[in-house]
Amino acid sequence: MSSRDSFDICVIGAGAIGLAVVYELAKKYKNQDVSIVILEQESSFGQHVSSRNSEVIHAGIYYPAGSLKAELCVTGKELLYSHCVQFGVAHQKIGKLIVAKNSEAEALIQLKKNAIANGVLDLQLLNRAELQKLEPHIDADTALHSPSTGIIDSHSYMQSLLHLAENLGVQFSPYSRVEKIDTHANAFVVHCLLDENRNPEQYQFNCQQLINAAGLEAQSIAQSVSSVPKNTIPNLHYCKGDYFDYRGRNPFSHLIYPMPEANTAGLGIHATMDMSSQLKFGPDTEYVDKIDFEIDGNKARVFAKSISSYFPTIEAGDLKPAYSGIRPKLSGLGEAAADFEIQEESAHGVPGLIQLFGMESPGLTASLAIARHIADRVEL
Ligand SMILES: Cc1cc2nc3c(=O)[nH]c(=O)nc-3n(C[C@H](O)[C@H](O)[C@H](O)COP(=O)(O)OP(=O)(O)OC[C@H]3O[C@@H](n4cnc5c(N)ncnc54)[C@H](O)[C@@H]3O)c2cc1C
Helix, strand or coil, X not given: CCCCCEEEEEEECCCHXXXXXXXXXXXXXXXXXXXXXXXXXXXXXXXXXXXXXXXXXXXXCCCCCCCHHHHHHHHHHHHHHHHHHHHCCCEECCCEEEEECXXXXXXXXXXXXXXXXXXXXXXXXXXXXXXXXXXXXXXXXXXXXXXXXXXXXXXXXXXXHHHHHHHCCCEEECCEXXXXXXXXCCEEEEEEEECCCCCCEEEEEXXXXXXXXXXXXXXXXXXXXXXXXXXXXXXXXXXXXXXXXECCCCCXXXXXXXXXXXXXXXXXXXXXXXXXXXXXEECCCEEECCCXXXXXXXXXXXXXXXXXXXXXXXXXXXXXXXXXXXXXXXXXXXXXXXXXXXXXXXXXXXXXXXXEECCCCCHHHHHHHHHHHHHHHCCX
């Protein structure tokens, strides 16, 4: 970190969202002598939620029409594909199939209607024979084909954002843990602990605009801002999702999703793959009290049972624990899904502060649209 004692804009958290935000702000203030810093507690970017997910570019099918999730996912998807093409980020628009039994056919049609209301107009309903042609190993009566769903190398994506932002003058500061923020007149005083594990040092600086993009720690950062009314900070619920790798050859050429169950916290244990075509299944949903990425290998049986509803030949022995991620949810177990919460002055009364809460899926897909949304609201 340089020894400057003030920046115009400070973003906390170098995950996909914080990085997209600094890139968008750097474009907005290009050649205007505006200083922007992004603080990250870890040694590098993207070590938390942004590297523990399905890496799916979502189409925007499920979210309620008019929600931020729907709007920012649909816009973000287009921005993300263009970004990947323009800057050579590895991705594949492989498409996705939401597969259903006859008893779920009506719900599948409702899902298509919801997608249309969100502006997703390219979905196609398939019958069993059409589905069999695309995916012979799947057992389902009907399916919804989403051609605009894809996969992305999220690490390369974040790397591209950081590179572009740094070229526009953004300062990236790893090993910088924000501990507390005071508000004085029109400025924030950001207190950081630098290089916590090797050579700890306290550092503080002023900034005019502060964006809290700290993912799973957004609430604790908010708690530390002296002027934020505590009752404006939404509750945080950790919801863990485990993934299991498939040991055999990947038999699929699309992402395969079951029908989402009503009021569950995820989209169902689905089949997704990375850029090297490694097939994996997940994530499940488990509300937990603390951050712990351990996976119980015995869950393979539960996974296999769930997956066998659409991929009948799967056995528990085909699955091996891969990795897990934790969703920063705003809704608790059994509660209706909550929207992204992007709080500006109107929500908490603090000028110059923008806070992002509940940035779960589709936050990766939506990241560039979220960044534009925020850049439109930052005024120096
Ligand atoms: C299981 C799972 C599956 C998902 N699947 C998908 C998917 O397929 N498609 C999709 O679009 N989205 C998906 N998501 C959602 C997506 O991963 C997130 O929305 C996105 O990565 C959130 O990015 P972020 O920048 O907000 O958070 P993070 O990546 O967690 O970044 C926050 C950063 O803030 C830093 N930080 C925290 N506290 C401090 C502090 N005090 N000082 C300094 N730095 C700090 C952290 O170290 C971290 O790097 C999934 C999420 C999960 C958990």
